[in-house]
Amino acid sequence: MDLGQINPLLLLASLMVAATPILLAAIGEAVVEKSGVLNLGVEGMMITGAVVGFAIGVNTGSPAVGFVAAAAAGAALSMLFGVLVLYLMSNQVATGLGLTLFGLGLSSLIGKPYEGMKAPSMAKWDIPVLSDIPVLGPILFRHDPMVYVSLIIVAVTWYVLTRTRAGLILRGVGENHDAAHALGYKVIRVRLLAIAFGGACAGLGGAYVSLVRVPQWVEGMTAGAGWIALAIVVFASWRPWRVLLGAYLFGGITVLQLNLQAAGAAIPVEILAMSPYIVTILVLVVISLRGNHGAPGSLGRIFHATH
Amino acid sequence: MIHLEKRPQPSQFWAGFTPILAVIATMIAGGFMFWMLGKPPLEAIRTIFWDPLFHETFGPYSRPQLLVKAAPLILIAIGLSLGFRAGIWNIGAEGQYIIGAICGAGVGLAFYPSESVLIFPAMVLAGALGGWIWAMIPGLLKVKFGTNEILVSLMLVYVAENLLASVSQGLLKNPEGMGFPGSRNFRDFPAAYNAELISGTGMHWGVAAAFVAVIFAYVLLTRHMLGFQVRLTGEAPRAARFAGVNPSRLILFCLGTSGALAGLAGLFEVSGPSGQVTIDFNSGYGFTAIIVAFLGRLHPIGILLAGLLMALTYIGGELAQLMLGLPAAAIQMFQGMLMFFLLAMDVLSHYRIRFNKTVPA
Numbered sequence: 008m009d010l011g012q013i014n015p016l017l018l019l020a021s022l023m024v025a026a027t028p029i030l031l032a033a034i035g036e037a038v039v040e041k042s043g044v045l046n047l048g049v050e051g052m053m054i055t056g057a058v059v060g061f062a063i064g065v066n067t068g069s070p071a072v073g074f075v076a077a078a079a080a081g082a083a084l085s086m087l088f089g090v091l092v093l094y095l096m097s098n099q100v101a102t103g104l105g106l107t108l109f110g111l112g113l114s115s116l117i118g119k120p121y122e123g124m125k126a127p128s129m130a131k132w133d134i135p136v137l138s139d140i141p142v143l144g145p146i147l148f149r150h151d152p153m154v155y156v157s158l159i160i161v162a163v164t165w166y167v168l169t170r171t172r173a174g175l176i177l178r179g180v181g182e183n184h185d186a187a188h189a190l191g192y193k194v195i196r197v198r199l200l201a202i203a204f205g206g207a208c209a210g211l212g213g214a215y216v217s218l219v220r221v222p223q224w225v226e227g228m229t230a231g232a233g234w235i236a237l238a239i240v241v242f243a244s245w246r247p248w249r250v251l252l253g254a255y256l257f258g259g260i261t262v263l264q265l266n267l268q269a270a271g272a273a274i275p276v277e278i279l280a281m282s283p284y285i286v287t288i289l290v291l292v293v294i295s296l297r298g299n300h301g302a303p304g305s306l307g308r309i310f311h312a313t314h
Numbered sequence: 315m316i317h318l319e320k321r322p323q324p325s326q327f328w329a330g331f332t333p334i335l336a337v338i339a340t341m342i343a344g345g346f347m348f349w350m351l352g353k354p355p356l357e358a359i360r361t362i363f364w365d366p367l368f369h370e371t372f373g374p375y376s377r378p379q380l381l382v383k384a385a386p387l388i389l390i391a392i393g394l395s396l397g398f399r400a401g402i403w404n405i406g407a408e409g410q411y412i413i414g415a416i417c418g419a420g421v422g423l424a425f426y427p428s429e430s431v432l433i434f435p436a437m438v439l440a441g442a443l444g445g446w447i448w449a450m451i452p453g454l455l456k457v458k459f460g461t462n463e464i465l466v467s468l469m470l471v472y473v474a475e476n477l478l479a480s481v482s483q484g485l486l487k488n489p490e491g492m493g494f495p496g497s498r499n500f501r502d503f504p505a506a507y508n509a510e511l512i513s514g515t516g517m518h519w520g521v522a523a524a525f526v527a528v529i530f531a532y533v534l535l536t537r538h539m540l541g542f543q544v545r546l547t548g549e550a551p552r553a554a555r556f557a558g559v560n561p562s563r564l565i566l567f568c569l570g571t572s573g574a575l576a577g578l579a580g581l582f583e584v585s586g587p588s589g590q591v592t593i594d595f596n597s598g599y600g601f602t603a604i605i606v607a608f609l610g611r612l613h614p615i616g617i618l619l620a621g622l623l624m625a626l627t628y629i630g631g632e633l634a635q636l637m638l639g640l641p642a643a644a645i646q647m648f649q650g651m652l653m654f655f656l657l658a659m660d661v662l663s664h665y666r667i668r669f670n671k672t673v674p675a
Contacts (some may be wrong), residue, residue: 109650
């Protein structure tokens with residue numbers, strides 16, 4: 008093995024790219040869970056976003072249009088979940104699982120004709136002046152626009168959740184839906200909006216995998232990223248900036264194991280490939296040792312207004 | 315103005331009727347989907363649900379397949395249903411299935427080419443043990459540290475898939491396989507082969523085990539203290555705690571049982587219908603079994619029927635692929651739809667629909 012082959016600058020730069028899909032999905036799910044709904048369908052919405060984004064991107068030749076379509080597809084699929092969970096009061100865990108199974112089937116149905124095609128390339132931004140800074144420039148300021156969009160989404164989410172009235176209402180609904188309802192807030196409407204936001208973010212994350220990171224359509228290509236996003240929300244104690252930290256740590260591990268594989272490390276490929284999942288389990292264990300602080304009070308509970 | 319009124323108790327009638335309604339709704343929605351794909355809807359539905367059983371030429375081939383495909387689904391779903399009833403979510407059955415298959419097959423292959431009658435029982439034990447251990451990981455983490463069992467059990471599926479890839483190209487690879495990945499074929503190893511018990515019926519040891527599991531689960535849930543505790547924990551967790559139910563013991567029992575059953579299903583599959591350990595011998599039974607468990611209303615008899623129905627959609631789906639060129643993914647979506655309709659219609663068993671003209675102030 009030649010560790011010298013691994014360029015730390017490139018490693019750090021690709022870390023941001025590797026982390027972006029999970030970051031997008033996780034920040035969306037954090038908002039959904041803050042409103043008191045547990046949507047286990049992230050993986051299904053991500054893979055649907057991946058295939059829709061890719062298909063539209065290929066057909067229009069514009070990745071940007073692809074991303075918009077992916078967000079719309081993710082949000083549309085999440086509305087299926089929203090209606091079932093909020094209006095028909097189905098079990099959230101079971102419905103989320105159903106959404107994932109459905110999304111996996113839907114995506115491979117849509118994606119069949121697109122197998123083996125190449126995604127339209129997305130221009131990287133060379134942010135003037137900043138990208139010329141030695142060391143930091145190539146790491147931070149020479150990425151495609153979606154990397155920065157994801158960071159903006161995190162910042163806006165943090166601001167809205169902690170600094171605005173709308174965020175306060177959303178957190179109130181998630182903490183205690185009966186009290187929020189008694190105060191006159193529309194629990195169902197708030198949650199439906201949160202679910203749609205989560206779906207759109209998951210769709211964007213999925214499209215980032217198929218349009219930028221790979222960039223190709225392969226069946227089942229998100230490979231558990233949606234589930235890892237769910238784990239990162241727990242890791243982050245439902246806080247936006249910690250979601251960013253978690254996603255980047257995770258991106259780092261992914262990139263490192265890929266680089267070790269490429270460098271021909273003495274460790275078998277399969278062991279390296281399973282490492283992100285094992286690390287996720289270890290992180291979950293460490294987090295649970297500390298207790299689940301910050302979990303919204305009404306998370307996963309069914310809301311039924313009698314009056 | 316329509317509103318929903320919570321029933322004091324879930325309706326028995328609707329509990330039994332909603333799965334049937336959901337199947338009908340899925341057929342209609344599925345027919346619509348097939349029509350959108352440019353396939354004749356009625357013919358597609360008939361090919362999936364009728365032809366595998368009653369078609370003159372295909373029937374004799376596909377009827378035995380019904381038991382072959384239903385057995386692992388039922389075996390896994392029975393285990394899952396125990397946990398689901400108690401609010402313990404093992405969604406990593408696919409991983410336990412793979413590990414059970416690897417362990418069981420590994421024990422068998424280690425003794426190649428022995429002809430001892432003890433080999434197959436030893437493989438069965440190893441398979442169950444493998445699945446049990448794999449499920450004990452989320453179980454123990456949940457009990458010791460309170461770690462979320464949903465995420466851990468699912469992460470372990472990906473770990474198991476990578477292990478499978480590793481052993482089928484390394485440890486368990488057929489030494490006489492001319493470099494091809496995959497283990498020795500159990501068809502050439504009679505002492506370890508899970509052959510048909512009655513030829514031409516599809517009935518192998520796994521099918522027998524599935525029936526035993528159904529009976530066992532039925533007795534457990536209706537006649538045994540542990541089954542009562544499972545039901546109580548699901549329906550009234552607070553009451554269960556006051557009644558002295560030990561939650562840790564229940565978590566380990568539910569996860570362990572479902573893991574062992576999934577491991578068994580994996581072993582019976584790998585040593586019989588699939589025949590060898592290959593990188594993709596697992597065909598997602600662990601995930602489809604979740605739908606089976608819900609379609610069967612988490613009830614052993616219901617799961618038996620749901621498993622047979624789901625097996626029918628697999629076989630019918632393959633037939634429709636062959637006859638009508640229906641994409642394989644359409645069947646997967648069809649199964650996902652079934653789950654949605656089921657969950658949507660569940661509202662009828664828990665709530666009453668009330669129509670009133672005056673809008674409450």
